[in-house]
Amino acid sequence: MSPKPDRTDDAIQSRKADHLRICLDDSVQCQWVTTxxxxxxxxxxxxxxxxxxEVQTSTSFLGKSLGAPLLISSMTGGTELAKTxxxxxxxxxxxxxxxxxVGSQRVAVEHPQVADTFAVRSHAPDILLLANLGAVQLNYGYTIDHCQQVIDLLEADALILHLNPLQECIQSRGDRDFxxxxxxxxxxxxxxxxxVxxxxVGNxxxxxxxxxxxxxGVAAIDVAGAGGTSWAKVEGERAEDLxxxxxxxxxxxxxxxxxxxxTSIxxxxxHIPLIASGGLRTGLDAAKAIALGANLVGMAYPFLRAAHESESALITLTELLIAELETVLFCTGNRDLQxxxxxxCLQPQ
Ligand SMILES: Cc1cc2nc3c(=O)[nH]c(=O)nc-3n(C[C@H](O)[C@H](O)[C@H](O)COP(=O)(O)O)c2cc1C
Structure with missing residues (x-):
């Protein structure tokens, strides 16, 4: 079975553009469900x-050293803005x-002309870089060769498979056979x-x-829980019908x-390498998630907002997140994340 293409030729690309536009707006954040x-x-x-x-935030994940326990969560690719x-x-x-x-690379498999919008390895030769595909695509014709293709395109260290049953329910013509x-x-x-x-994606x-x-056999889990970007809201915004x-x-x-x-995982x-994400917004949130047992902390929306603004806004954000983490270490009397x-030192309120 070959991959089921999206109905219109550029449907995935316009979906990617919509996602960026809609996610940049505050209104698709969870309102009353919190992290x-x-x-x-x-x-x-x-x-x-x-x-x-003296305090230090360095760590390692899947065998790679990191300066801080931070992950820029999977977001985008497929358009010129996404490339920037x-x-x-x-x-x-x-x-x-x-x-x-990076965001789902399905668009690059089905439209190879946009593959370069993901290919960032030359800008980040040393980082832990993660490819991305929707797991459900494995039920719609995607094979190990497609997975290898997106890994090679990115020169990735690992492949993220995202599970998004709710998003597929709300997306018009979503892939709903899990x-x-x-x-x-x-x-x-x-x-x-x-x-793997x-x-x-937030549920x-x-x-x-x-x-x-x-x-x-998965090597790590990223919880991507509720409390931040709501993909039900995002897809609801894009919905074609009532x-x-x-x-x-x-x-x-x-x-x-x-x-x-x-806490439940x-x-x-x-011992499973564990990423906390979904609604984390500060280095204090990151420190709490690590104290609860996470090894790495992912954020999407804060990095998207800053990246949309400028490279220097991104630098400011990252410095701030690390300073907040360091402040927690110092004010709890801990030299490092271990x-x-x-x-x-973390207690229920
Ligand atoms: C613009 C945008 C696009 C996203 N696209 C993907 C994607 O392609 N694949 C994926 O696994 N997650 C995707 N996500 C979900 C994020 O990786 C993350 O799990 C979710 O947004 C919750 O994190 P947050 O509350 O920090 O935004 C996307 C998020 C944003 C904001």
Missing amino acids: GLEQYRFTHVCLPELALL INIRLAKVAQQFNIAMG RGLLARIKTLCHNLPVP IVKE GISGAMAIPLIEA RQRRLGQTFAEWGLPTAECV RGMAP DLQKSD
Whole structure:
């Protein structure tokens, strides 16, 4: 079976342009569902036996060293604006040695002329760089060769497969047959030469769902929980008819809060490399997620806003996130992220 093309020739490209335009607007953030991180606070240490200059945020993930535990979550590609954004993101990721994902590369498989909008490796030769495809495409004709193709295009260190059943329900002509997908993910994990990471897109992955994915061979999980960008809202905004619009409104706040995903997965799988994302907006959020057991913290919307503005806005944002993380380490008396995780300094409010 060959990949099922989108109905109109440039449907994916115009969808990508819509996603950028709509996501840049505040109104598609969750309004009353939160990440759950606000339910925790750090115990303040008034006399840390440290100098601020000593604290350090470096870490490693999937065998690669990082300057800070930050991931620019998968976002875009496929249009000229997306290319500009991807290049800015890649340059800043390289400058700070943080990880970066790109948006779904399906558009590059089906329209090879836009492949260059993803190809950022030359701007970020050293970073942990992550390819991206929708897992459900494995049910619609995508094979290991397509996965290898998007990995090669990016010179990626790993492949992210995103799980987005709610988004596919709301998107006009979404791909809604998820049957047998776990078995296909398992086959892929055992045959691809790079690690496979599974993520959601803002509705969360529970501990109960993480276990079969880990047993299938995924190398890491990105929870992408609720509390931030709502893909039900995004697709509802783009909806072509009242039915899809109504679905988007009804499910706008659907999903598992990010903090709950992190604690439930960590409780059931103490060793799986774990990315917390979905609604995280500050270095304080990042520190809380790490204290709860995450190894890396992903953010999409904040990086998108800054990248849309300028490279220097992105640098300012990244410096700020790292300064916030360092401040938490200092004011909890922890020298590094390992100490933070070992300490008992995060408490329910
Ligand atoms: C403009 C935009 C495009 C996105 N496209 C993708 C995508 O192609 N693949 C994917 O796995 N996630 C995609 N996402 C979802 C993000 O990676 C992330 O999981 C989600 O936005 C929640 O994080 P946030 O609250 O920090 O925005 C996209 C997000 C944004 C803002």
